[in-house]
Amino acid sequence: MTYIAKPKLHHPxxxxxxxxxxxxxxxxxxxxxxxxxxxxSISAAIIQAAYELDLPPHRVAKLSGIGCSSKTPDYFLGNSHGFNTVHGRMPSVLTGANLANRELIYLGVSGDGDSASIGLGQFAHAIRRGVNMTYIVENNGVYGLTKGQFSATSDRGxxxxxxVVNHDSAIDMVSLALQLGATFVARSFSGDKAQLVPLIKAALRHPGPAFIDTLSPCVQxxxxAGSTKSYDYVREHNEAVNRLDVIAERQPIEVD
Structure with missing residues (x-):
């Protein structure tokens, strides 16, 4: 964390x-x-979304767990409420805060290590309970604070x-959120501001559990080469990341 304030000067x-x-x-x-x-870049997108939505900063409660991603709430919405929880427990604390005060706008920021490993159960129950929140996972596929081990979202291969090659299957947070009943689910890329800002705006306005899995490369x-969450790899596959999957209507199948 840092407590270095930015200069108050701004362009007139x-x-x-x-x-x-x-x-x-x-x-x-x-x-x-x-x-x-x-x-x-995700912090900058949150700042831009809140500015464009005319959100009163004092009505926003931002919560996080442990990890590089969980440092980021200190870098946006400095005049809002904030709470940094223990590792993986952010969804439970957010749920309790939501029960105590339903008038606030809840924004949970987490990482793939925080939400897909130690906090997977916390994530699952917050989504299935339908907590009114925006939940952003900053997904870089590694444990950045502990020198780059594979996380649960690291792709096989x-x-x-x-x-070192990863031989474990990855947890797909988007599929999991859909299965658990999230009513707003999206995946984006930290390097695509034109896409990410509107998604965050839509999630903040959504009544119910809104989840955004944001691929966010760890530069360290x-x-x-060989990473599936690097800037080069994600940009080369951005069409697949942005593709909308449509299920065509079919004739009903009847069985006894």
Whole structure:
């Protein structure tokens, strides 16, 4: 975390939103993440979405767990409520806060290690209970704070920075969220601001559990050849990431 405040100076031509706030009013402290980290791009997208939605910062409650992703709430919406929980327990704390005060807008930010491993059960129950929240997973496929081990979302066949091949199947958070009953589910890419900002805006306005799995490359441990979550790989496969799957209507099948 950092407590270095950004300068109060801003360009006089910056346009305020409907509440009279500037975009700078939705920012937080200076980021201490690695330069080029996809998580900072997600923070910028959240800032832009909140600014465009005219969200009153004091009505937002942001929660996180443990990991690089869980540092990011310090870098956006500095005038909102915030709580950093223990590893994997953010969904439960968010659920309790939601029960205590349903007037706030709840934004949960987590990582693939935080939500797909130790917090998988917490994630599952928050979704199945239909908690009114926006849940963003910053998915880089590695444990960045512990030097780049494979996470539960690492794709089978992908290689670590040291050349180790992952032989385990990946947990698909999008499929899991759909199965558990999330009423808004999306996948995006931290390097695609034009797509990510509208998705976050839609999720924040959605009444019910809204989940966004955001591929967010780790420049330190998972941005090399052989990685399926590097900037180059995701950009080359962005069409597949953005594709909408449509189930065509079929004739009913009747059985005894």
């Amino acid at each position: 031509a910056l346009a305020p939103n409907g509440l009279g706030y500037l975009r700078r009013d939705y920012e937080g402290s200076v980021s201490t993440l690695c330069a080029g980290c996809g998580h900072d 992908s290689k670590s920075k040291r050349g 441990f998972n941005n090399h």
